[in-house]
Structures are given as structure tokens and as C-alpha cells.
């Protein structure tokens with residue numbers, strides 16, 4: 001049985017765990033405020049909040065319910081736009097939208113209002129802006145200016161409130177209805193099975209790849225959910241090694257203070273990945289096994305010379321660079337699960353960078369993306385590790401280019417020579433994201449960009465092009 005709280009109501013259901021939360025909410029519970037737009041995680045019309053109990057507080061995040069399996073709601077608080085209504089008046093998010101004429105046909109409005117409420121519920125320490133929080137919401141009518149005004153007003157209101165007890169304050173300030181204060185205690189009382197383990201069938205982490213392609217089939221099934229399995233979560237960092245569980249989401253990485261210390265520009269890098277809602281769901285294990293040649297997290301971790309930890313009865317470890325064999329073919333045997341990825345913490349001589357070019361800055365997959373890790377000692381490159389996506393059948397680790405650079409002086413001349421080697425390693429094809437010629441050009445530009453970004457005092461763009 002799946003048990004959770006939907007708005008203010010306890011849900012106990014034997015429905016298939018693979019049905020989408022969107023269909024469960026709209027069809028089984030007649031809550032029609034959550035809209036159906038694209039059913040692909042792209043438009044944000046179906047945005048809901050998911051609250052997870054941690055210690056005594058509930059952490060809320062926004063997700064797109066159209067590509068989320070019902071089973072992942074187990075033990076949580078699911079909030080739809082109806083669940084943030086106050087008894088009589090509009091709540092603050094609804095009121096600022098109305099005051100700023102930020103709604104026309106109104107179809108997108110519930111999604112925006114829920115995302116804005118999700119933002120209000122986040123801790124202020126998080127450097128997100130409310131504009132980031134609505135990055136996964138699309139409006140076809142307003143042209144966004146009025147929505148921008150509305151979120152700015154909301155943000156200003158939030159700056160003035162004390163956040164010692166965020167939920168209590170948000171209730172007092174009319175962002176949230178009263179019943180929210182009862183949720184932590186009610187979730188504590190809820191008994192539920194954390195992993196709906198069904199023999200056979202594929203693993204589903206948080207579904208952002210699988211449900212775009214197979215929602216119809218998965219909706220008919222009880223699915224093997226691994227997104228909440230405790231042993232696949234968690235980020236641990238020792239002096240030399242970092243290990244990240246396969247079910248850790250992009251948002252969890254982006255907000256991890258220890259990782260930000262290791263990669264000071266982590267937030268800038270990862271804000272280029274999808275949208276707030278999708279980052280809140282998408283796991284690294286899902287990104288690796290989806291095996292898209294342009295998977296952002298794949299490219300990121302390839303350049304770190306990472307090790308994959310794979311489990312079944314026992315654990316085996318392989319270099320991540322050896323995981324991909326051909327287009328969507330990889331070294332994972334029947335029933336095996338990726339448990340984690342680990343990598344050496346870059347030392348003080350080592351720098352890391354990530355670059356991505358896509359048609360839209362946000363909520364778009366890359367045309368070409370690239371990451372690199374370079375160790376420089378006494379002007380010599382003692383180790384180089386570059387990866388590039390969108391230019392081969394697999395996320396590409398540039399072994400020849402890396403070997404070429406090793407032991408070379410850091411100079412414009414050597415970088416230009418290395419780029420020639422890079423071009424021999426890639427085999428881009430023309431598709432909707434660009435022609436093969438364009439992608440070769442992008443691979444070159446991103447390769448150069450890494451050096452200019454990491455060593456601005458030594459390498460100038462003008463010397464390279």
C-alpha cells in the first residue's frame with residue numbers, strides 16, 4: 001500500500017506505483033488545478049510540491065507531476081495548488097500574480113503559483129532567486145514581464161520575514177494555510193514501506209527520462225523504485241575521496257556545501273542543467289544509465305576520472321570512462337544497480353571547469369557540453385582529463401587529447417595542437433541540435449573556453465582563434 005498526505009488528506013492506495021502523480025491527482029482525486037500541458041516535464045503546468053520529513057521539519061521541493069511515479073510519494077506530503085489555498089482570501093503568491101496582471105488565459109498560473117510557494121518554503125541561505133524557481137514554468141500569453149514583476153514583489157515580501165520557523169511564519173504571513181503546521185507530526189505517524197521492491201522490471205529512480213518515453217507502459221505497472229533507497233543516497237567527502245550515491249539529485253549536489261568548497265563554481269555549472277523542477281528530481285544514476293551522449297552529469301563526472309560502484313549480490317568497481325560501449329550500450333549486467341560514483345578530490349594544483357551550449361540557456365539539453373580537469377605544476381600540464389558530449393555515440397572521454405597534453409607546457413600553441421587531436425577523436429552527426437560542422441566548431445570553442453576560463457592570466461582567447 002502507498003501512504004502519503006495529499007494536501008490535508010491521508011491517502012492510502014493500492015493503485016499501481018507506476019501511475020503518474022499527475023493522473024492520480026487529477027483523475028483519482030478530482031483535483032483539476034494541476035494542469036496537463038506537455039506531459040514531458042517541459043512546461044511546468046503540472047508543478048506540485050513534495051515535502052519530505054527530515055528530523056522534525058519537512059523540506060519542500062517543486063517537481064513536475066506528469067513524469068513522477070505515484071510510488072515516490074510514499075511517506076511524503078504532496079501539495080497541489082488547491083492545497084495552498086487559504087480559506088477566504090488569495091494567498092500571497094496568488095495575490096501578487098493578480099496584482100501584477102501576471103495571468104491571462106490562466107492555464108500556466110497554478111504551476112507558477114506552486115513554484116513560487118516552493119521558493120518561499122526554501123531556506124533563505126539557498127542563493128536561489130524566485131526567477132530560478134520558475135525556470136521550469138512556461139507561459140504562452142503574458143510575455144513574462146508581468147510574471148517577473150510578481151515574483152519580484154514576492155521576493156521582497158520574503159526578505160522582510162523572520163525565518164526561524166519558516167512554515168509558522170509563512171502561515172502567519174498568508175503564504176500557506178494553517179494545516180501545514182500539522183504535517184511534520186502526521187508524517188512522523190505514517191508507516192510506509194520505503195522501497196516498493198518488485199521482482200523483475202526495470203529500475204526507476206525519479207523517472208525524468210523514463211516517463212518522457214514510456215509513461216503509458218509504466219503507468220500500468222508496479223515499478224522498481226530506487227530514487228528513495230537510503231543506501232543509494234548521501235554525499236560523503238574525506239580528505240581525498242568524494243563518494244556520491246546514485247540516487248542523489250542534481251539539486252542535492254548543487255546545494256551541498258562541502259562540494260561547493262571543492263568546486264566553487266558548482267552552482268553556476270549545475271544551473272545550466274534542465275530546470276528547478278527537473279533538477280529536484282533527476283538523479284545522477286539516472287543520467288549515467290540513460291546514456292545520452294549529452295548527459296550533463298555524465299560529462300561532468302567523466303572529466304573527474306571517476307569510479308562507478310555497481311552492486312548486485314556484491315560490489316564491483318569500474319572506471320567510469322570504461323562504462324559506455326556504444327550508443328546506449330553500457331557495462332551493466334542483468335539486475336545490477338549503480339550504487340554510487342566516487343572521485344579523487346582535486347588538489348591545489350588541479351582545476352575543474354564545465355561548459356554547455358544549448359539553444360536555450362535554461363531547460364534545454366546541450367548541443368555540445370564539455371568538462372575538464374587540469375593539473376598544472378611549474379607551467380607543465382602533468383595531468384589532463386577532458387570530456388565532451390554531443391559529438392559521438394557516447395559521452396566522450398578524450399583519451400588521445402588528454403594523453404597529448406600530458407607533460408606539455410601550458411601554451412596557446414600546445415592547446416591549438418591538442419585541439420587538432422580532439423577533432424580526430426570525435427564523430428558528431430547532424431541532427432536537430434545542429435550540423436556536424438557546427439558541433440565540431442562548438443567542441444573547439446568549448447575546449448578553448450576551458451583554458452581561457454581557468455588560466456585567464458596565461459591564456460588569451462585571441463591567441464587561440
Ligand SMILES: Cc1cc2nc3c(=O)[nH]c(=O)nc-3n(C[C@H](O)[C@H](O)[C@H](O)COP(=O)(O)OP(=O)(O)OC[C@H]3O[C@@H](n4cnc5c(N)ncnc54)[C@H](O)[C@@H]3O)c2cc1C
Pocket residue numbers: 040041042067202203204205206207208209210211212226232246247272273274275278281282283284285286287288289290294295296297336337338339363364365366
Ligand atoms: C524537461 C527535461 C529537461 C531535461 N534537461 C536535462 C539537461 O539539461 N541535462 C541532462 O543531462 N539531462 C536532462 N534531462 C534528462 C534527465 O532529467 C536526467 O537524465 C536525469 O538525471 C535522469 O534521472 P532520473 O532519476 O529521472 O532517471 P530515470 O528516468 O528514473 O532513469 C533513467 C534510466 O536510468 C536507470 N537507472 C536509474 N537509476 C539507476 C541505478 N541506480 N542503477 C541502474 N540503473 C538506474 C533507469 O532504469 C533508466 O533506464 C531532462 C529531462 C527532462 C524531462
Ligand code: FES
Pocket residue numbers: 035036037038039040041042043044045046047064065066067
Ligand atoms: S505537463 Fe508539462 S511539465 Fe508536466
Ligand code: FES
Pocket residue numbers: 102103104105106107108109138139140141142
Ligand atoms: S497565462 Fe496563458 S499560458 Fe500563461
